[in-house]
Amino acid sequence: MENTINGEHIVQIRGVQAEGKMAAPEKRLNRFVHLVAMTERLGNALGAMAFTWATIVLLGGYPDNLDSTYFWLATAIVFLEAIRMFTNDNRLDYQLFFGTRGDFSLLGWNGLLIVMVYLSAVPVLLSKKLLPWRQVVLNMCMLAAIVMLVFIFSAKLTYQLMIIVYEVSALLFLSSGNFQIPAAVVRVVLALISLSDGVEGVEGEKGSKHNLEPSLNIFYGMVLGQGILYIVACLVEVFSFIPRRYLIRSGGFGGQMGVEYVNSYYAYAFEKCMGGAVLAPKKISLITFAMDSLNSDSSRKKLYGVQMLHKFLKKEQLRTKTIKKLTKDTNTVASLFDMLGWTSEGDEEIRLFAAKVTAELAGRLRVVQIPGATQLVASLLDTDHQQTTRDHFLFIDTQMGREDSPIQQVGMTEQDSLVLKYLKQMAIYCLIPVDEPSNMHQRNSHMLRWWKRITKRWSVPEEEPSTDQDFLPIQGLLIIERLANFDPGNCMEISRTTGLISKMIDFISYRNHMTSTNEAHQIMLPSLSLRVLRRLASTEGKLGVTLRQQILEHPFVLRNLEKILDDDSGSSHELKQLAAEILKNLAMDRNTSADIGHILVIISSLMRAFLSQDPSSSTNSNHLLWKNAGQALAMLAMESRDNCLVMLMEQGYVFIRQLTTMMQDDRFKCIAASLLWNMCEHAQSELSNSDLKELSYILREVLEGIMDAEGAELEVLIGLSSQICQVIPEDFAREVEHGQIKEKFIKRLVEVLNAHMKPSAHCPRIRRVIVQHAIYLMEFNSRYANDFHKCWMVEALSMVERTPSRAENYRLFSGDTGLMEHNTPLTALVARAKELMGREWVRGISSVT
Template sequence: MVLGQGILYIVAGIFDIFSFILRRLLIRRAGFGGPSGVKYVNLYYAYVFDRCMEGAMLGPKKTNLIIFAMDYLKSNSPKMQLYGLKMLHNFLRKEPLRTMVILELTTYTKTVAFLINMLSWTSEEAKDIRSFAAKITAELAENLRVVPIPGAMQLIASLLDTVQGHNIKNPLLDTGSPETKQDNLIQQVGRNELTSPVLKWLKQMVLYCLIPRDEPTNMDEQNSHILRCWRKIAKHWSVPEEEPSTDQDLSPVQGMLILERLATFDLENCIEISRATGLISKIVEFTSNRTAMKNIGETHETLLKRSSLKLLARLASTKGKFGVTLRQKITEHLFLWSNLAEILDNRGSSQELRELTAELIRNFAMDGNVSNEIGHIPMIISRLMHAFLSQGASSSADSDQLLRMNAGQALALLAMESVNNCLVMLAEPGYVFIKELTIMIHSGRYRYIASSLLQNMCMHAQSELGNSDLKEISYITREVLEGIMDAEGTELEVLVGLSSQICNVVPDDFARELEHGQIKERFIKRLVNALNSNMIPTSHSPGIRRVIVEHVIYMMECNPGNADCFNKYLMMEALLKVERTTSRAENYRFFSGDAGLMEHSIPLSALVARAKELMGRG
């Protein structure tokens, strides 16, 4: 009897050793760390045992760590719920568990709904639960549609409310409270007591007693082969340390991260963001340098600003009619433009923040009304020009090039259909704008941005161009004409548009270049062929036929004799085809999805009629 008990104890001990090894292995593979990791695995073993006991011994219920964590998440115990959240959060940081968790959670809408509902738990006791629920939601947001979850967007938006603002009072609207000052005084006294020299000395004594200095070890012991082996084994089977919290643990940062990823994943998520009451205003407020938040550090403030700019840029790039409505809703915020101007003007703003701001302004500038509104804030145009034209902008670094590209594109859009914006750009001190643009036309990267800007300067600010400006424009005529010979699509549209304006502002120089270069007939033939090959307008270059017809008009207005050459290459027949196939789409400069942007004031049919009239006179 005693012998049997002894054998059982020995067998149990052997199994316990194997169990220890398996548990340590599971801790590492699951990404657990610290004492919590040991606790989770022990709970999992007990959980599996219970599941096995509930079913047949040979046919236990299927289970795994992810199902275990999800079951704990849905339990009635806050402690177990927190365990479940922490385990899921660990899994989401380690492949292939991450993919498996996302698949499991997104499959069960009720579990996701329960998870998002935890974001409304604002009590102090549920602080950790809410924090980990936000982290997990942020990881799922890249694959999540919130439309099936009632009230989900408002719950996510509630994360942005956890940062309390300064109690700023208006002397005309609010009454002061003497108790506040007294409370602040008491708190200050308390802080002084906590930082008193006596308390500091006591802390140092406690640390000295509890954490003694390391004694030097014996060299023979260090070099011992057995000791080295033992250290390797101990390191391999030890429990990893828990990962420390990061700068993104603050609830508003997590909230912005969730919103940003939701907007990137699905258009319907963008619609839900726009519908959530007051959410757009909260997002815009985070772009301000004069934030009213008090319990937040500089790092968190920068993270919030970056996230808000990225989210706004994503929302502003939404295509279609909904995108137009959404951009209008965002730009209705009264402090948006001043916030963006401050980011561009602030030397303390990082390169990334200025890149995002320039991108955001570019997206807004696609709408003509917004473009005019931006023009009334000269600081924005001034800072964009500095980013696009300054010597530092010529850096070869990718980040510098991205800022320069975003700024240039924003300026090009702002210049379209806006006399005021063109005049503001032309009057910007410190730059010879026209010369700068003509230099860029010789380079490949910004050639078409500069061409578009120069076209609009000629169109809307011709009266302000000096003789030196006109000379610079005439110098690039040959290069623009040669570029038209090979360009297609949007590039062809931009270059033909610039060429037509060169013909308009310096007609003699343009005609001389055609004649002396002996390319007049080749150029006219190219225009006719381009017109015939673009009889069906596309969303990528809806204005290509318009700029060609405008060019034909300018060439015949400056020299009626050009009509003979146009007739030689059957331009009239091409114009008749255009007349029969004009489309409403050609009245717009751009398309965002199915929405036309920046409508022209003169329809294409009127331009065709004018061109036919001039050819008839010739």
């Protein structure tokens, strides 16, 4: 079963238990290794006891009572055990001479098989008629050749036994990987000979031989037990291919590399079991092995480790456990980042897999603890394309591109290895059945079908093919995106990395210039770059201001974004939506908003995305594009008369009418209301009579919305209402008077003012727009001052004076940082409102008296 996460397959491996937890795939192999290691360690224990017994009891207690034969037998066994004990301190020496693991080596068997193939099976290969049965015939011929050697020289039993002993000796010699089996056989033979002879060969008086016989029996019994345990351990180890092959299939390892992974893990587990206390629990797992390999000094082991970790991260049942262990090990994570900077020839593969593993972990890492981590990630984004496009022709080295063609030489050693490889492949081809083109008779053969099922079950799966994400810049962008999404501290590290943001901006136009990569890369690079830039541009607080400034320092960023928005044929809705969101965030700065407005194509593209689609029937991607384009336009319209005029004069649109239509839909009400608010505030002189009529048509809906809305929506609707009151005051007064909602509306404004004595970041201007609305009403008709007096507006204004807030000086907030500061302070507006109310109140008292 497979799932897909971030474009890669996540494989669910078999063996899931009923509770929902899966047993570790290496569990069977670990049990087998424990069995073999325990057997060998018991043999080692008996050997140590025999060594101590021989040196202290026999050679130390009865040296004069042993004849030369038994003395030298005991001495030989002691020296044999001494060699084993001293080589035990060196892992390589011990494995070379006395290790159980690999005692029957594959190369030895291959050598024997090659000899047998070319001595007895070559004629069979020449027979085309027996081709379907050649494997079975070859095996039978080899067996017959071995048996015939027993009877070919003599009919005497003695000679036949000698031939059998010779063949067995040759088999052991060819198949033995070290001296463990021969040494164990020597122990057993010497012990059996000595036990069979008893103590008849000892010298001395009867009293001096007291306890000698039981001492010798104990000694040779321990030696015999040691030899038997070693032989058993070696014979059991021969069948290690069964749990190893099971781990290959159940663990999802494929190809020759998978076989090497498992073989390396088997050696690692065996070494762990052979060390430390016998009964102490051994924490052995594939994940631990991969991490230890990654931290080793060998490049080959590092490659194995990082490739295995990548496989574990793609398995759903091992993913969480692997991430948990890796994120707790700072040294391993530091090693991964260090490998990202390996640019030497031959390190491409390990660098790619290190990038893949880092990309999987990046969503849970804080790189502040790893010096230079983001700079190493930035090195993944280096491409030849970026270098050639960035350099002016005056700075290009004239020697660039001159490379000497390397001369390929093949030595005799390499040729010999190829010959040996060919011979081994021939042997495997002849002895192991494979699928062949066959006739109907062969397909109907039960034996062949049964054999095919067996070979298929125990065959090694193929390696997984490479994906479109096997490209270093793509992996680098994935790492940066996940780091930025996880922790703001990572964003700060990204801002400090030299050239990183510039490289990502270059990738926005990657599709337009790159021809050396495949189509998938040309699509993914701009998309990932835009996603990372969106995250950086949307960062809150002062860090966000810094990141947006760094993005804007690139001279081509606005131009690249404009190309994406204006490209109707090549850019997808996703790219346009990301570009619109980036522009929205960049426009938070007043100067940047003006710079964007100077590129008329950007505003035209945003208006086309915002107005030319039917929002009610759009898909999710189209809706996001529409929303981000509208938000970008609303941000550009804030505090910018020029941008508002550009939008209002855009050809092909009746901007005000279309915005008033969008006010009917609750999904789009806030964005449309914000744009209408800014149009009335900054482009009032350019509004036509038809535009003013459209505003009067939606006035009732705006007033009704104020009665029910809360938060940011209430702030926008009150702001729009105040601007409509200023633009068309007669229509506003008529709507309020004839609708008989004047008292209710004014009361609502005062209540909202009293309820927001503590301004919040999501609606910092609500007290400002209410006071502004009251000023516009009283300036149009002073009689509204009496209505505000009745609702205790003066007391509310006094409370505003006593509770000033710096937050009310800004139009919006990014985190805790205010943006777009107002020119007129709120206190000045409160003073103006109180002045208007006081003047009308005096007039009212005079008229009464």
